[in-house]
Amino acid sequence: xxxADEAAPVSAAEAKTLFTPFADVPTLILAVSGGPDxxxxxxxxxxxxxxxxYGPRLLAVTVDHGLRRESADEARAVKRLARRLGVPxxxxxxxxxxxxxxxxxxxxxxxxxxxxxxxxxxxxRHVLTAHTLDDQAETVLMRMSRGSGVSGLGAMARxxxxxxxxxxAIELVRPLLDVPKARLIATLQHAxxxxxxxxxxxxxxxxxxxxxxxxxxLARAGLDAPALALVARRLRRADRALEAxxxxxxxxxxxxxxxxxxxxxxxxxxFRRLADEVALRLLGxxxxxxxxxxxxxxxxxxALYAALRSEKATASSNIVRVRxxxxxxxxxxTPETLMVERAxxxxxxxxxxx
Numbered sequence: 001x002x003x004a005d006e007a008a009p010v011s012a013a014e015a016k017t018l019f020t021p022f023a024d025v026p027t028l029i030l031a032v033s034g035g036p037d038x039x040x041x042x043x044x045x046x047x048x049x050x051x052x053x054y055g056p057r058l059l060a061v062t063v064d065h066g067l068r069r070e071s072a073d074e075a076r077a078v079k080r081l082a083r084r085l086g087v088p089x090x091x092x093x094x095x096x097x098x099x100x101x102x103x104x105x106x107x108x109x110x111x112x113x114x115x116x117x118x119x120x121x122x123x124x125r126h127v128l129t130a131h132t133l134d135d136q137a138e139t140v141l142m143r144m145s146r147g148s149g150v151s152g153l154g155a156m157a158r159x160x161x162x163x164x165x166x167x168x169a170i171e172l173v174r175p176l177l178d179v180p181k182a183r184l185i186a187t188l189q190h191a192x193x194x195x196x197x198x199x200x201x202x203x204x205x206x207x208x209x210x211x212x213x214x215x216x217x218l219a220r221a222g223l224d225a226p227a228l229a230l231v232a233r234r235l236r237r238a239d240r241a242l243e244a245x246x247x248x249x250x251x252x253x254x255x256x257x258x259x260x261x262x263x264x265x266x267x268x269x270x271f272r273r274l275a276d277e278v279a280l281r282l283l284g285x286x287x288x289x290x291x292x293x294x295x296x297x298x299x300x301x302x303a304l305y306a307a308l309r310s311e312k313a314t315a316s317s318n319i320v321r322v323r324x325x326x327x328x329x330x331x332x333x334t335p336e337t338l339m340v341e342r343a344x345x346x347x348x349x350x351x352x353x354x
Contacts, residue, residue, distance in 0.1 A: 263341030293328035
């Protein structure tokens with residue numbers, strides 16, 4: 001894509017391509033903060049819907065985290081624009097006690113919870129966000145910096161279950177994931193629509209901000225946003241293939257039902273013959289099924305897998321070779337079986353006498 005194309009407004013024909021997959025959906029929630037990306041999402045969706053005789057009901061939802069003085073004014077500005085575009089609007093607020101310094105992760109979790117609540121109230125199954133090509137590239141870089149595996153480096157999917165919504169049937173959709181941010185800004189400028197400039201997006205304390213500032217230098221070296229997004233798409237394709245291989249391995253190595261009260265039992269010899277990545281993922285799935293302490297950290301899972309594959313663990317003997325806990329699961333390896341079950345409750349020490 002040329003520099004001119006990257007800054008060209010999004011056309012009506014392109015918008016039609018972006019939103020037509022939702023033509024038969026009853027209701028669409030548009031997550032609109034007031035920034036350029038989400039404001040463009042609101043404008044493009046509204047124009048697409050207005051050009052159709054039939055289509056979904058649109059509802060713009062603004063999450064007011066209450067973390068900045070300007071947030072209430074910004075929510076009202078979104079409401080005015082939505083009314084002008086003929087789209088109903090609702091503001092949802094993050095209430096309750098907050099930490100003195102709220103992390104971006106905590107704010108993101110609150111946003112998804114509130115969007116999920118708004119979707120349930122509207123009986124909507126789709127929440128559209130304005131993540132862009134630039135956001136995808138930054139996500140790849142962030143996950144690279146954290147040492148993510150294949151799944152993590154696949155970055156954001158175009159559609160996935162809405163996190164923390166409490167309802168797996170609510171889908172988070174990113175229709176603008178292949179659109180550069182510059183094109184969305186050009187779209188708004190061409191239409192004469194104002195948007196919010198959130199200064200926190202330039203706060204150097206945040207990793208994403210620092211990576212964003214490094215993007216021009218990376219682009220000069222050939223590692224621009226389209227290239228990073230291409231890496232993500234290819235890794236997502238590889239991830240799907242690996243997950244399919246894990247499905248086969250699960251059916252081959254285990255005859256017991258998963259994610260029920262009983263333990264998961266795998267054939268140890270067959271497990272050792274699996275490719276490392278497939279075995280690692282199968283082990284992670286089993287721990288996630290029976291554990292009760294949250295997501296399985298990749299680094300800790302790799303350490304456990306290394307212990308299972310160690311020379312000591314694979315020595316010929318009838319005694320237990322490995323017995324470890326991870327994420328609330330107890331993993332026991334014998335020469336014949338690899339068993340994953342719920343770990344016993346941790347013993348708490350009685351309070352010391354004063």
